[in-house]
Amino acid sequence: MAGDWHLELPDLDLEIFHGPFDLLLTLILREEISIFEVSLAEIVISYLERLEQKEELDLEAASEFLILMSSLLEIKSAQLLPRPGEFDLEELTPEEAREELVIRLITYKKFKDASNWLRQRFDHTRHWCFRSAPPPRLVRTAGDEEVPHKYEPARLAEALKVLLAEPPRVSTDHMTRVTVSVWERMKAVRDALRTRAELDFDEVAGSADRVTQAITFFAILEMLNAGELEVEQEKLFGQIMIYEARKKINDAA
């Protein structure tokens, strides 16, 4: 991600975050930070800076990060993005979203604690080395004659039937995979702005799935920060209007 970011970064060490729930937990449990006081844009930016410093774009990490941010958005989204229904937000009220999140975070935390137990165990046992030598060949005798008749052929047919069965469509968990990139969405916004001066958020992402909406939102935050765009939202739950920065200035002038 090219660009010069000279923002004051929030008091966050993103190195310590490994997953969305990690981030959420940390943000929420650290007394001094309320997630609603943390600008998503700043987190995105400081993250991108980090990527830049590493001089390599870890797409895997970037994807994870975006999903992570969409988790954050999950709380904000009910309030930030236009109304449920229009945006297919699964009809979650902010209260429901919060409750859902509490449940998920608690479940996650349980396994996080279990993984810490494993970590301690691992620190102690990781140096163990087991003998890797194979048994001596001298007495190794297994030949075809000794293969027992152990399975019925029907087992093979059963195994294949499982593979032949087309599964019922399960609704895709919106947090498991990112299929769009922030760069793609930036391009979509730029393309849309090429022919006019202003754009409603709905027009670029309104009919898209939730992850695409979230990522489009980050794309806009990024372009906003790069000075490429300006964004207006007149009231809570209101329309988000997007302008190309230059054009708006020109209009004003």
Next chain:
Amino acid sequence: MTDMPEEDTETAAGGHPPETENRKPETAALARDIEAVLFISPEPVSLEVLAEVTGAGGEKLAHAVEAVRDKYSDPEGAIAFAEVAGGYTLRSGDAAREAVERFCARPADYTLSSAAMETLAIIAYLQPITRPEVARIRGVGADTVVANLLDKGLVEEAGRHRQSGAVRYRTTPAFEKLFGLSGLAELPALDGFEATAQDVEELREKLFTAAEKRNSGTL
């Protein structure tokens, strides 16, 4: 071994003091056989296999196993006894760790990221479990992490989910070896990590307060 009345199993060095009378020559020979089998086997050996191979069983076998365990109980020893993955095995001793690591040249190789550790914990406790289920708990896609764990041989496939057809995963004996677990039963009860009602309340409270601030404030 019949001609060595007081000799202990592995080293001829030095006679034994008379107080070790409970180790009869028979037990010594049995312990030696067990020791040799544990040494030769690339995998942990279960009590059943030891019984099959030595022809001994019950208390006698158990005592002989204990004799081997005792023999390798010195924390400064080169070789140590371990009970992992449902069997007994010998491993390198902790004291020799540095030399062993230099020899294996593997230290960096065997770090596990937090993501890997979390995923392992989830799979260990909830096995068999599918990738989407792991992803849901961690809140992040599990494909790469699970692929890495598969590569390292720490998890393996365990059939498919009946409805979705998604592959389910479970931990392997290699996982138990790496973490020095005699079996999955050795994992502490998950209830022990359960958040307290107070934790839950606190979390809910903080989210709630944050939301209120949000409603009265700005983005």
Next chain:
Amino acid sequence: MTDMPEEDTETAAGGHPPETENRKPETAALARDIEAVLFISPEPVSLEVLAEVTGAGGEKLAHAVEAVRDKYSDPEGAIAFAEVAGGYTLRSGDAAREAVERFCARPADYTLSSAAMETLAIIAYLQPITRPEVARIRGVGADTVVANLLDKGLVEEAGRHRQSGAVRYRTTPAFEKLFGLSGLAELPALDGFEATAQDVEELREKLFTAAEKRNSGTL
């Protein structure tokens, strides 16, 4: 072995009797390191490698190696020291030979994991078939599973795919024994599929289609 009156070389614990003055604690630690390395190494270890790994050399190293040799010199021991093929190694002791032979002669374990069963079914019905095709049908990598089946002698290579050059696999007579089949013609019929060339192609296509749906649906 904790009751051994004369502490042997590998344990640094305890003071040494005055008569073994050449065995300083340092040598004991060195001997322990050597012993551990010989224990874990699948191959004989040369003096050069030991020098490299322990950082010791010359007389000091030679003495430590001798200490390990001494430790394992009991003809009745479970483990013996051997100098072979330009290196040192540990092997099972002669006295334990019978137990070791009984252990090694146990029949191979032909228990198939569900992953192995699936892979075997795919190969059986669609043979000859390449690994990438198996992976595509199963939706997960097939390398380890196929390698295991090769190890067990249940599948074997059957030339290469003309276009891709990928190795193709087929089942073996051992596979037929394991499933009590007198030939591949005895494979149970799948609904609507005969073992004709045309039907096999159709089966392959159906499996590919189902796999795609499964993978796009559940992630």
